Amino acid sequence: MKLTDEQMKKTWEDSFSEQVARQAYNTSPVEALVRNIAYYLREKCPQGNYEKLHFMEMGCGAGPNLIWLAQKGIKVSGVDIAPTALELARNNLAHAGYSGKIGQLVEASVCKTPFADGTFDGILEACVFQHLAKEDRIAAFNEVRRLLKPGGLFVGYMLAEGHSVFQSKKSQQLKDDAGTLMLEEGKSKFYLTNIGLSHFFSKGEYAKLLKGFSIIDPCLATYYLPKFEAAKRGYPEYLQAMWALYAVK
Ligand SMILES: C[S@@+](CC[C@H](N)C(=O)[O-])C[C@H]1O[C@@H](n2cnc3c(N)ncnc32)[C@H](O)[C@@H]1O
DSSP states (O other), X not given: OOOOHHXXXXXXHHHHHHHHHTTOSOOSOOHHHHHHHHHXXXXXXXXXXXTTOEEEEESOTTOHHHHHHHHTTOEEEEEESOHHHHHHHHHHHHHTTOGGGEEEEEEOBTTBOSOOTTOEEEEEEESSGGGSOHHHHHHHHHHHHHHEEEEEEEEEEEEBTTSHXXXXXXXXXXXXXXXXXXXXXXXXXXXXXXXXXXXXXXXXXXXXXXXXXXXXXXXEEEEEOOXXXXXXXXXXXXXXXXXXXXXXX
């Protein structure tokens, strides 16, 4: 089920062209991520001197999380497989007045990035690792470990197995990759649970994926979508269940 980088790029370029046409790509920071980063910053830099920090987002999309970090004075880098996403991120950072805070925005897979070992004080990902096949998922977590400085922060936001989509279809999970469904209905790649491969993490998985980290703390966030929104996605009821993962190397 593993996709090549070219196939992955096409999937996400298709998703972005639909999102841009509908003016619906994400433009606001992911609350669960920025909260966890804020807790970390309060401990690490009580004086608020964030200028010396360098954070990187894996799968940065249009860059709303990077803008939030840049607003705090943090240097920001990002990787994304979709050139459209990188162009949006660069433009949005410039528009917000933070071009000077950009380290590098590079087209690459999160499984293999061009950065040196121990480059970053913090790494974030939101709704990216959940769409990677097992082999790539392990590679992406290994990349996080390689790229973080000792004591560096990793925050993630990923589908959890309590999600109603997983609960309703779990008989279809892949035999060789528990927690993974292939969710493709029609051509639309607008909703994330329709992007193709979707992995719904269990809490226990993180200890293995982040072996060697001093803190691994996945916090569960669940909420029901309003019924009309659930119906748009083809479900009578839709329970979002996400891990807001806080981990320190
Ligand atoms: C759901 S969007 C999230 C964007 C952003 N993190 C946010 O919170 O707005 C997922 C992003 O990850 C990127 N992506 C997906 N698979 C990737 C991969 N293997 N390597 C790098 N980027 C990837 C997509 O192009 C897309 O921009």
